[in-house]
Amino acid sequence: KQWYQRRVAITAGGESKGYAFCEYMDHKNTDQAIEGLNGMALGEKKLIVNRAGAGKNNNSNATGLPIPISGMDIVSSLNEATEVLCLMNMITLDDLLDDDEYRDIVDDVREECGKHGKVRNVVIPRPIDGQAVPGQGKIYVEFATPEDCKKAAGALAGRKFAQRVVVTSYFNLEKFRKRDF
Numbered sequence: 001k002q003w004y005q006r007r008v009a010i011t012a013g014g015e016s017k018g019y020a021f022c023e024y025m026d027h028k029n030t031d032q033a034i035e036g037l038n039g040m041a042l043g044e045k046k047l048i049v050n051r052a053g054a055g056k057n058n059n060s061n062a063t064g065l066p067i068p069i070s071g072m073d074i075v076s077s078l079n080e081a082t083e084v085l086c087l088m089n090m091i092t093l094d095d096l097l098d099d100d101e102y103r104d105i106v107d108d109v110r111e112e113c114g115k116h117g118k119v120r121n122v123v124i125p126r127p128i129d130g131q132a133v134p135g136q137g138k139i140y141v142e143f144a145t146p147e148d149c150k151k152a153a154g155a156l157a158g159r160k161f162a163q164r165v166v167v168t169s170y171f172n173l174e175k176f177r178k179r180d181f
Helices: 028-037 093-097 099-114 146-156 173-177
Strands: 004-010 016-024 084-088 119-123 139-143 167-171
Touching: 084 146, 093 099, 099 119, 099 139, 099 146, 139 146, 139 173, 146 167, 167 173
Parallel strands: none
Antiparallel strands: 004 016, 084 139, 084 167, 119 139
């Protein structure tokens, strides 16, 4: 099932222009995606997400009203639940490099997710010898059941963590177990 359509802008030489267009089948998801993804760290840069034609300084929806912060699940309701929840837009490179901060975040995530179901494991990939690793910047939480994972996704998506809006997605259990991030 296709839940959105995207078109990446490409130059005549086949290079990305650095922007893309997405269209959601359910238009209410548009504002949620904008709220959750705008400003998200992506490597050393931050995403800028807005409505097409809105301009980079426009922070309003099609009606001209400010976009509300929504507590609704931005991504997970659109995919089939698994036992693994991927939390995005929560941590920075500095968080990963500071051992105390890293342990605090692991404990906080385990505690908060435990309110919604049985947590089996929390994995937060960290840089190795100063080199980025796959999955870095994301938090993976393994639950006992897909139902527990779905409860947590619904409760956490759209919430604020360290002044950032949390974005959630389900992640394949086998890939998680192989650490194939």
